[in-house]
Amino acid sequence: MGSPGLPCGNGHPRHRQSMSAGGGRVSGARLEVTDVCTGCGACVRACPFSAITVVDGRALVGGACTLCGACVDVCPVGALVLHRPPPSRTEPGSYRDVWALAEIAGDGTLRAVSLELLTKGRELADALGERLHSVVLGHGVEPHVGTLAGHGADVVHLVDHPELATYDTDVFSTVLVGLVGRYHPSVLLVPATPLGRDLAPRVATVLGVGLTADCTDLSIRDGMLLQTRPAFGGNIMVDIVTPDHRPQMATVRPNVFSVAEPVPGRGAEVVREEVTIPPGLRRAHVIERAVAAVGSALALEEADIIVSGGRGACRDGALDLIAELADALGAALGCSRAVVEMGMMPKVHQVGQSGRTVSPRLYIAAGISGAIQHL
Incomplete structure (x- = not known):
């Protein structure tokens, strides 16, 4: 893991780690430099x-290749060829530890779902007798x-x-694939946010592994990760x-798992990963950002109280009354897919399987006909 350095201000041991060991190769995969290479x-x-x-x-190509x-993608003459054989069985014993992406x-804050994954990840790591790793990609983190x-x-x-500092599929997936190849985690958990839903499939595809999306529970059975999720419209x-x-x-x-109370003074080993990210790796550039003014919907996933209306409230001004009730209670306003x-x-x-997952202290459903996601 590198040589220990000076402890940081909060008492966590600090390490400096370069991506220098080529341990991340998929079995049989290789990068070929063909004869048309010009050395540009x-x-x-x-x-x-x-x-x-x-x-x-x-x-x-050296041993640090991941x-x-x-x-x-950047070779002007097509001299580099990446050979990836069909995925073959991995020896589970060479992979260990649970990883959770933070x-x-x-605005630079840590999303609450990151702590939810750590709480569940802690449970999984303890069941396996392994360590829990948190991975943070960003700037000033x-x-x-x-x-x-x-x-x-x-x-x-x-x-x-x-x-x-800003999310980019190519940049984030390249870095995360490199880290997985370097350390070989047994489990990798990713938030099912817009970012995670874009990033996780790309990483899984490059690594040649499966991915279970939108899990509602995770546990360990016979040393393997048991991934539970709804299917057939939530009916099973x-x-x-x-x-x-x-x-x-x-x-x-988000909001599927609860967040455990933090342990004051608990330390962690800190590994500072050094990567070089050339500007050319980012193929898409953000020209402008516009945040839509959608009122209480912005707070829906974090709300303690939610008032939702369904198809049965779509007449005679009932939705307006539901919105007034939400305002009076200081609640977020939700609805069913039909609305x-x-x-x-x-x-x-929208609240539900095809909308947002919420976990309020009080949920008031009006005119919603018994959908399990609203019970």
């Missing part, structure tokens, strides 16, 4: 992990170490880089296991 160096500049050099006019494919909001440690993380991987619950490939990946919606489909309220207010 485009791949050297594109590699996030400084794994490529030019020797005698030809690209040379097979992320960033170099393949998501940073646009070190202040979150104490919170993550207090909520159960044994190890916190900090990937702090200006290019990670299914249990899914991944016996042959690692890591076992799952996404979890959205009728054009009576925007989708950001």
